[in-house]
Amino acid sequence: MAKDPVRVLVTGAAGQIGYALVPMIARGVMLGTDQPVILHMLDIPPAAEALNGVKMELVDAAFPLLKGVVATTDVVEACTGVNIAVMVGGFPRKEGMERKDVMTKNVSIYKSQASALEKHAAAGCKVLVVANPANTNALILKEFAPSIPEKNITCLTRLDHNRALGQISERLSVPVCDVKNVIIWGNHSSSQYPDVNHATVATPSGDKPVRELVKDDVWLNAEFITTVQQRGAAIIKARKLSSALSAASSACDHIRDWVLGTTEGTWVSMGVYSDGSYNVPAGLIYSFPVTCQNGEWKIVQGLPIDEFSRKKLDLTAEELSEEKALAYSCLN
Ligand SMILES: NC(=O)C1=CN([C@@H]2O[C@H](COP(=O)(O)OP(=O)(O)OC[C@H]3O[C@@H](n4cnc5c(N)ncnc54)[C@H](O)[C@@H]3O)[C@@H](O)[C@H]2O)C=CC1
Numbered sequence: 001m002a003k004d005p006v007r008v009l010v011t012g013a014a015g016q017i018g019y020a021l022v023p024m025i026a027r028g029v030m031l032g033t034d035q036p037v038i039l040h041m042l043d044i045p046p047a048a049e050a051l052n053g054v055k056m057e058l059v060d061a062a063f064p065l066l067k068g069v070v071a072t073t074d075v076v077e078a079c080t081g082v083n084i085a086v087m088v089g090g091f092p093r094k095e096g097m098e099r100k101d102v103m104t105k106n107v108s109i110y111k112s113q114a115s116a117l118e119k120h121a122a123a124g125c126k127v128l129v130v131a132n133p134a135n136t137n138a139l140i141l142k143e144f145a146p147s148i149p150e151k152n153i154t155c156l157t158r159l160d161h162n163r164a165l166g167q168i169s170e171r172l173s174v175p176v177c178d179v180k181n182v183i184i185w186g187n188h189s190s191s192q193y194p195d196v197n198h199a200t201v202a203t204p205s206g207d208k209p210v211r212e213l214v215k216d217d218v219w220l221n222a223e224f225i226t227t228v229q230q231r232g233a234a235i236i237k238a239r240k241l242s243s244a245l246s247a248a249s250s251a252c253d254h255i256r257d258w259v260l261g262t263t264e265g266t267w268v269s270m271g272v273y274s275d276g277s278y279n280v281p282a283g284l285i286y287s288f289p290v291t292c293q294n295g296e297w298k299i300v301q302g303l304p305i306d307e308f309s310r311k312k313l314d315l316t317a318e319e320l321s322e323e324k325a326l327a328y329s330c331l332n
C-alpha cells in the first residue's frame, strides 16, 4: 500500500540552498524513494515572486513523489501540519564575516518562528536548523518553543562531517564511502573540532584507523582541521556565495539518517541538545557523534578523549556559551 505523504517545510525556500534542496526532497533523496511528500515552502514577501517561480519549476519537473506544494509568505500556513521542518531562512554570511556577524539578523527570526512551529506543526515534528548561526538559532528555537521536545530540535553539522570525510578520501585516494566515523564536535563555526581519532577506512583487510593510513599526524592535527573549519569561507571566496548544493545534500543526509536510521557500526555528527555527555555543558546545542534508530538519535558514549581533543571540545563549547549570551542580548 502506498505510504501517506509526509509534509516537509523548507523556510528560505527561494534562496540558494532552498533551490538546491527542494528538488532533492521531491526526488526522495531525503525520505526515501517510496515516500510521497508535500512540500511547504516559506519565504518573505520580497521573495514571493521568486518563490512562486520555484513552485512553477516543481510542477514542471513532474516529480512522481511530490503530492502537493504550499508556497507562502505566511508563517502559520507554512508550519501547519508539518512533520519535518528544515529551517534555512535567514541571511547568509558574506566574505570577511564570521557566523557571529549574522547573529542579530537571524536569531530574532528563530524566536518568532519557534512559536509558529510549536502551535501549528504536527505532533512529533522533527526540526533541523541550517541557517547560521545554526547551533544558536536552534537553541533559541528550542527555548521559545518549550512544548517541542528538545530531542526534536537539531542543527546541521553534517556538512562539516561530510567535508571531513571528503578531505580524508582525497588525501588517501580512497572512495569517500569507505571512510567513516569522523566526528564534528561543537559549533558549526571555525571553532568546531573535526576529530579523526576514531575514524576508519574500509580496506580489503578490514577497517583500518585513519591515523594509521594517513601516517602524518602533523597534517591531521593542523592542516586537516583548519581546512574543514575554514571550508565554508573557502567556498564563499571561490563562489562569492556560500555553500548551497553541499549544504542541501547534507541536510538530506541528516534527516534521512535521523528518520530511517544510521548503518550498524557507523555514526554521524548532529548538532543536538547537550545532556552533559563528554563534560560538554548541558543546555547548549552542540555537535556530537550520534547513532539513530527508530527516529531517535543517541549520543555515542564512552569514546576516549585525549588532552589535545579535550581542549578543542572545551574551546568550541565556550564559544557556544558566548553566542548564547550574545543571542539573548540581541533579543532584548
Ligand atoms: N549549517 C550549515 O552547514 C550551513 C548553513 N548555511 C546558512 O544557511 C542560510 C541560508 O543560506 P542561503 O540559502 O545561501 O541564503 P539565501 O540568502 O540564498 O537564502 C535565504 C532565504 O531566506 C529567506 N528569508 C530571510 N528571512 C526569512 C524569514 N524570516 N523567513 C523565511 N525566509 C526568510 C530569504 O528571503 C532568502 O530567500 C544562511 O544563514 C547560511 O549562512 C549555509 C551553508 C551551510
Ligand SMILES: O=C([O-])CC(=O)C(=O)O
Residues within 6 Å of the ligand: 092, 093, 099, 132, 159, 231, 232, 233, 235, 242, 243
Ligand atoms: O560558511 C558559511 O557562512 C556558510 C556555512 O555555514 C558553511 O558553508 O559551512
